[in-house]
Amino acid sequence: MVLLFLVMAFAIGLVIPLQSAINNALRNALGSGALLAAFISFAVGTLCLAVISALTGQPLHTLWGLPRIAWWQWLGGALGAFFVFGTTLLAPRIGLAAMISLIVAGQVLSSLLFDRYGLLGLPVRDISWVRVAGVALLLVGAVLVNFGDRWLARL
Numbered sequence: 001m002v003l004l005f006l007v008m009a010f011a012i013g014l015v016i017p018l019q020s021a022i023n024n025a026l027r028n029a030l031g032s033g034a035l036l037a038a039f040i041s042f043a044v045g046t047l048c049l050a051v052i053s054a055l056t057g058q059p060l061h062t063l064w065g066l067p068r069i070a071w072w073q074w075l076g077g078a079l080g081a082f083f084v085f086g087t088t089l090l091a092p093r094i095g096l097a098a099m100i101s102l103i104v105a106g107q108v109l110s111s112l113l114f115d116r117y118g119l120l121g122l123p124v125r126d127i128s129w130v131r132v133a134g135v136a137l138l139l140v141g142a143v144l145v146n147f148g149d150r151w152l153a154r155l
Helices: 002-030 034-055 060-068 071-094 096-117 129-154
Strands: none
Touching (some): 002 096, 034 071, 096 129
């Protein structure tokens, strides 16, 4: 089962650039800005999740508990909207490779902190020198993806 989860995580990584490219094409087709394209993307996603929830028998009655959740638990949707809007805005401006390299580097760096301190109820996981080295390599990779060609041109 763990292997399936690892493959799923990798597949999610594979489709993030595709999602960004599709949302950019949507933005172009509409002749609109990134906000409207992100809104439509979220609306379609919401509809898909509602249908899948109904088809898989999710206990929809638990939605009555929404008024009791903490204020910060609502932020997940806002952060998702920021991600979709941001990638729709940035993809045509800085390119997919540059954008994704920075997103991944930022994700892994902040993930180490979430793991180390068990933030928001996640299990605590130690930060080893190997994990820090992995983050450092990702950061170096992001720098090379974004500035490597310019540095090579100067040589």
